[in-house]
Each structure stands twice: as C-alpha cells, then as structure tokens.
Amino acid sequence: MKYGRDLLKDVQGYVPGEQPQGQRVIKLNTNENPYPPSPRVKELFDKFDLDWLRKYPDPVSSQFREICAARYGYDSPDWVLIGNGMDELLALVLRTFVDPGDDVLATYPTYSLYEILCQLHGCPLKYVDLDEDFQLTEEFYTTPARLCLLTRPNAPSGVAVPREAVERLCTEFDGIVVIDEAYVDFADDSCIDFPKRFDNVIVMRTFSKSFSLAGMRIGTAVANPDIMAEFMKTKDSYNMDAISQLVGLVAMDDYAHMEMNAGYVCVTRERVRQELIALGFDVPDSQTNFVLARWNGSPSAKELFERLGEQGILVRYFNARRLENALRITIGTDEECDTLLAALRGMVG
Ligand SMILES: Cc1ncc(COP(=O)(O)O)c(C=O)c1O
Structure with a gap:
C-alpha cells in the first residue's frame, strides 16, 4: 500500500x-480543462458575502440537485446525489453497497483510483482485460461480483464501448453497475438515461473536467430513489460545503x-x-x-x-x-x- x-x-x-x-x-x-469555468462563477465570487459561511450548508444540496435532475432528464431531485468530487461518491458506493470481502469487477485498464479504494475497503478488485480495441469481452459479462465499476468513456484509453454493450451488462450483471461518466461531455453519447430503465445502475459525473472546476470538488450520482435513500444514510451529513453548492449550481445553469x-x-x-x-x-x-x-x-x-x-x-x-x-x-x-x-x-x- x-x-x-x-x-x-x-x-x-x-x-x-x-x-x-x-x-x-x-x-x-x-485531464484538467485548459479553459476557464463559466463567467457566472467569477460573478459569484465577486459578490461573495462572508455571511454565507456563518451557517451550515444545506445538508442535501437541494437546489443544486434540482437543477441537475432537470438537466439529466429526471423529474425529481430524489434521483440525484451531490458529492465532494466524484472520488467521494466512488468511496461512498463501496461503503454503502459492498461489504469488505465482496468482489468488485472492473475492466483493465481503467481509472487507477478504483484499485486504491477497493484496497482501503478490503474488497478484492477483479480485473477483466478489455480486448485489443478496448472493448468488453465475453468474460466481463459473465464474471460475478457484488459491484461493477465501468469507466465510459474509458480512462486511460479514451475509448467508449457502445451503449448496447453497457445495456447488455446492466441486464445480465447480478449486482450494482456504476457507470463512471467523468469524460462524457467530450463524447458522442451517454448512459444518463439508464437509471430510469435499470434499478441496479448508478451513473456518476464530475465537474472537474468539462466544467473546468477540478479545484472545487463537485461530483454527481444519478440512480433510482431507493438507491439514493441508502446513500443519504451513509454520506457525511454536510458533505458539500456552501461554496461548492453555489458554484456547481451556477455552472450547471450556464450549461x-x-x-x-x-x-x-x-x-x-x-x-x-x-x-x-x-x-x-x-x-x-x-x-x-x-x-x-x-x-x-x-x-x-x-x-x-x-x-x-x-x-x-x-x-x-x-x-x-x-x-x-x-x-x-x-x-x-x-x-x-x-x-x-x-x-x-x-x-x-
Ligand atoms: C474516470 C474518472 N473518474 C472519476 C474521476 C474523479 O473525479 P473528481 O475530480 O470529481 O473526483 C476522475 C479524475 O481524474 C476520472 O478520471
């Protein structure tokens, strides 16, 4: 370690x-963004009032979740959770749905932090190699595990497996599928609609890349409200500070x-x-x-x-x-x- x-x-x-x-x-x-975030973020900081910091922030980021739900095509904020960067949400998903000792499945190669998080949580990470073209193999669909972490588009290859392949995985995998869409705003399509169709799917995104806000630490997760209710029990009570909530909200509003x-x-x-x-x-x-x-x-x-x-x-x-x-x-x-x-x-x- x-x-x-x-x-x-x-x-x-x-x-x-x-x-x-x-x-x-x-x-x-x-993989940071070379361009500045929305000018509305700058305006927000120009208007910054220290009094905003005197009180605790909204523990469940209500307004921010509302704007994200609407943008992602969901009719209620109950489908969305905000995290202190996607990395917090990835750790949270293990804490909430995986017992130490349970197997976790991921492609090889993939986002290197998964392995570290699994080590910290005491759950073995089973890698199944992507093929030469960085596509899923038959073995990936048939390997049992409690949870599957799929980076789409993949890091570090940059390749996105077809939506149909993810659809098949979500149908056949007997466990929770996390689709890590950290880079999806640079891609041709996304799986953001999958949580509506599959009870076992969590889609995660970050504001670190496309929104040029890696320094703020803002991530989102979308899943059915039953999954969200479990997350709400395990997350830190005030996991999102007041500034991050405001910055995320105005950045999302300037899509x-x-x-x-x-x-x-x-x-x-x-x-x-x-x-x-x-x-x-x-x-x-x-x-x-x-x-x-x-x-x-x-x-x-x-x-x-x-x-x-x-x-x-x-x-x-x-x-x-x-x-x-x-x-x-x-x-x-x-x-x-x-x-x-x-x-x-x-x-x-
Ligand atoms: C595939 C992938 N997922 C998640 C993250 C983490 O995102 P965040 O900055 O929101 O913690 C990264 C950051 O590099 C990433 O490459």
Missing part, C-alpha cells in the same frame, strides 16, 4: 510543487458555456490525434479530453515522458501492463498542444 507522495504520484502522476523549477510548465497530465469549452477541446483533440498518427503513434479514437498515444519506436515511451518532463511538458506515463508503451496526453489549448507536438517531433521525427 502506498501513502503520501507515492500515493499522489500514483493517482495524479505528479506531486504538486515538484515541477521543474523556473520553467513554464505545460500541464497535460491530469452552454461548458458545451462551448468541451467543443473547443474536441476540435483540438482531433487535430492532435491526427498529428500524432502522422508522427507514427497509434492513437485510438478518443471520446474524452485526452488521447492515449501508443509508441513502439525508439526512444521508448518512458524516455519520451522523461524528456518531455525535462522541458516542462507534463504528460502521464503508466508503468503498468499494456500501458508501458504509451503516453496519456491531456488536450490543452492549441498553443500548449503545438508546443508538445513540436517537442515530440524533435524526439521522434
């Missing part, structure tokens, strides 16, 4: 404050701003993907705000990662099976991506 700096390095790929000194850092390693930023990111993503392919990388079609650039040439992917780091360009390298020949690159501004591409051209071109 890793702690402190090692744990941070594992989850984030870097330790804050350890960036190369005196260099302009281009941070393309944790068009998020869609505009996500649109910019997707355009840059397609250009970066094509340029990486022209350089000889193998880059699966991404439905996220990052690309997985696979590289079998010389210098190795690990060396590329290190040499980029020396130039202040941070990307993510996984020292892990099936990923050791790849770089995961967050889509930044066009200028940031051009700097990255120029640096790579100098190394592999």
